[in-house]
Amino acid sequence: MIRAIASKEFTQYWRDGRVVTVFGIVALLGLAATVTGWSAVSAMERERAAAVAMDREIWDTQGLKNPHSAAHFSRYAFQPTFNLAVFDPGLTEYVGNAIWLEAHYRDPATLRPIEDAVEIQRIAQLNPAWVIQVFAPLLIFVLLYGAVAAERESGTLRQLMAAGVRPVSLLLGKAVSAFSLTGLLVCGVLVGSAFLMSAEGIEALPDTGLRTVGLVVLYLVYLAVFVFLALGVSALSSRSRTALAGLLGIWIVATVLGPRVGPEVAGALAPAPSAPEFAARLERESSDPFWGSSEEAVERRQRVMDGLLAEYGVETVAQLPINYDGYLLQASEEFGNEVFDAMYDELWGSYERQRAIARVFALISPTLAAQNVSMALAGTGIHAYRHFADEAEQFRREFVLLLNQEMIDHGGAEGYAYVSGNDFWEQNPDFEYAAPGIGAAVRGVWGDVMILLLWLALAIAVAAAGVRRGFLGEMAA
Amino acid sequence: MLEAKELTKSFGEVRALRSLTVRIGPGQAMCLLGANGAGKTTAINLFLAFIEPSSGSAWVNGHDVQRDPIGSKRHLAYIPEQVALYPSLTGLENLEFLADLSGRRDYGTDDLLRFLERAGLDSLAAFRRVSEYSKGMRQKVAIAAALARQASAFLLDEPLSGLDPGAANDFTNVLGDLRHDGAAILLATHDIFRAMELGTTIGIMKSGELVEQLDPGSVTGAELEKIYLDHMRGGGAGGQA
């Protein structure tokens, strides 16, 4: 029974010019997006590989230099763009690619690709995930708006009932056909992306296999939500015209309004600190209370000196067996690090609060929830970015400590005049970034997963109730 | 007055209407009989300028309907098989709107109610929403609209099908009154007996052609039915299935 209905549906799709056109356009867009995504990611990775090599070379050949001066020049941490970004670049364009690991300061990631982008890219960025998130639901709605309503209008619903079709068979028959057609599209885009992702020069995320499975499941659930919603609305509408209007309304709210309104309202309710103000504060609070001329700063430096003199049991700095300037620099780093921790916690906290508020809007927009989960699985979400930034910061601290230690241990009386050479630089470690596994990736998006499942349950309930009501109504007629 | 001169309409290969020439003067009613697809509705659509003739012309009170579709419609009233109105409005409100469309914004509620009454709709029903109306009641609103704009030519496309005998009788009576008041009426119908009752001329159409014109006074109902069936069985396209 279900097979008969599904096969009839396929024939109807095939004969409906509108369906073929929409499917063709979406498939073409998916293809274009995949190729664009691949070319963008491989270009970014090529550039990154070159930059990493160059960074090492510059470091190794800086010649004679005071280690602390070197810490000011320091090095960069370059954020890798992993394979799954071909499919869903998520925040890739909106976060910086490079973090300067300089002494005394925790820099934000700079060089955000969006700054180079033409302004109309702010409207929409072509990528495979976006094509699926936005256009697959539209395709589903075009396929299914008349699923029940049109059968009723044309009187074929009565005939189906007379032939003994049960509501659940009708529901599943229609669902299976639309679901498999759009599922084909999703799988096509994912397979295409996966093929290009494995191209040379693109680094694989840990658990790529699992993540890909996760993405497939995510998008199948996502499609199912819209399939059942469409069936439900079609069954509850007296006419297919009304069903179409209602579904287009849902589409606009879910894919166009929700993903924009959510973060905007969140930004209004829980504003993130203003960028210039935050930058100024970060610089001031990490530096002035230590290096400034205020009483507090002078006392703080005095305490560092007193503590050190006491530790070595000497009277003056000159008697110290280590270089005091280096020690003071490192003490200032440790002071600064606490400030950075507090302030960056505040910054990340504000992002998190915004995300929590925006998530409420996933209740009217499953797309918003799907986007969050998709980015997390693709390793391009906010948590992946934070993980990178935190790891880079950890490395910065160790690296600056290493350089200060060099000055402390060997600077002696020379202090700032002490210089190290290339043989020392060459021994210094590189920043090796290891992205987190899938467990850490999904931890931040459980809420979104739950909301999606809630949507699925709701959509199935609406569809079941709608089709049952449609049958009852037809019997009463 | 309704007049067709050599009115012909083809849809691709299909000749829907062949060279129809009729003249329906004031106080005259022509009833067209014929199977589905015989060309009755095509003729009415041509008088309404809803389609273009392949050749020939249709005239309403001296207006060529193709050259002056709006002018010709000032005199026309059209009652389709299914009169569709705005379901959320009352009968009276629908009538008011239709009268407005004809440029008659000067009627008061009493005037409109009078038209409805003449069309056979009681004033209680006039204040109910059209969504509750039967097919016959909706037709009465359309007739009232025709009265309101003082139409002198009526095109009716199978208005009787689906009406219960009582309603059909009422309807025929109203049309009879209109004819007596000088209206020219073209009525397409399957109902031979109503046609006899109302028509001043009976036309039988087959495959787009007016094959017979009869004076209802010259034949009995049974004879007319026999003539009609003979034509239908006479072979050719458009025969009754």
Added chain:
Amino acid sequence: MIAPAILAHERRALLQDRLPVVLLGLFALICLFASLRGAEKREAMEEAATAFEAEHLQQASDWRERVVAVESGAVAPEDDPWAGLAMDVARPAVAAPGPLADFSQGVTAVHPFTSGVSLWRSVDRLFGNYQFQSPNEIRAGSIDLAFAVLFIMPLVMIALAFGALSRDKDTGRLGLLLSHPISVRELVRSKLLVRLGAVFVILVVALFAGLFIGAGGVPGGERLGRFGFWFLAASGYFAFWAGAIYWSVSLNRKSETTAMMMIGFWVLNSLVGPAVLAAAAQLIHPAPSQLAFLSTARAVSNEAYRSRSDVMQGMLLDHPELTVENYTIPEYIRVSYLVTQTVDRSVEPVLDDFEAVQRRRQAFLSLMQYAAPAALAMRSINEISGTDLARQVRFEVEVRDYKRVIARQVEGKVLSGERLTVAEVDAVPSYSFRESDLGAVGRNVLFPIGYLFALGMLAAALARRNLVRLQTRFREA
């Protein structure tokens, strides 16, 4: 030719029907939210810009006081050896938000608008750390009047108008209506006049509300002038959509087909068009690699530092007059200056490249935008608002030039290690960003806006032709 009966009927229908009222109310609400939010963001930016400028000017003024004190003899020169150090000349450069930044946020969310210009910073570092915005927020884009007009308004127009003809046709009323002495054109035009007119009224009210809300009172002349163009652009976009809707209605298709066609057109124009154009502009005119730029600047800086004695030698050969015997200030200052200058010189061609690429992209889009009216309208609207990319690029170029001007002016004193005099300090120019004048904006946007009107009129003319044909044919299959 408008039928008063239909006007009256439509007005009543519009107000009685719940859906159009809800949609219009929603549109008005979004516009209001957009205005308030836009004003809030603009104000925050303005405050940040003003605070930044005030703080830096204060620092500059404190610094000048020290020079005054030394010059007037109030402070002995040896007590403040750093007073008037030419290398320390620093000035703020700020671009306050564009005159209508509250109407359209454009690129302002991601680009710097403040710079602490200092000789210590090479031109690639002039804009400090501003990349603190929430990546999720900038990815989502903002809800401003531009969004309401470019995206929401056409949707509301479509929702209200798609059934203008087909609704009566689907319900079988059209035959009865057209048997009355009224033309199809009158019927359609009267209906569209009421339905689209309602949207336009809300648009006008919303724009004027935005004008006053954003100005926080009576708007000034510059704002009013820009507003005039903005209003024209919004009206042009409205006219374009009104024409498109008129045309699709005139095709006399089923309601569902008309609705699908219009939504399809919206998707192509508003989402796919801009996304594809943006991708094409960036594919055809790729930006130089930011990472490579960074590496170049660092390599040059490293190289210049390493061979500082050569650099210094070169400088002295060029400027024998700067061989000062009693050079008292530390050598590293001169070195830093020379290193920074070397970096500035060597990154200049790369920066020029970036600028050239942006210019080429703008040229490409200026032509191609005619294929995607939403992109065209957005670019015009951003330019009018003073939030376009070209303006941003101009600001950044001007700031770099400004640094060069300061450097040229005080270079002699930096290299000779002499103090600046008060007169020399006062001779350092200050920077102020000048908005492009109204005439220039007008010259750039009038043609694109005219194109929108022309498209609308063309579509209306085609629609009129269709409807005239339909008048005597509407029942022909």
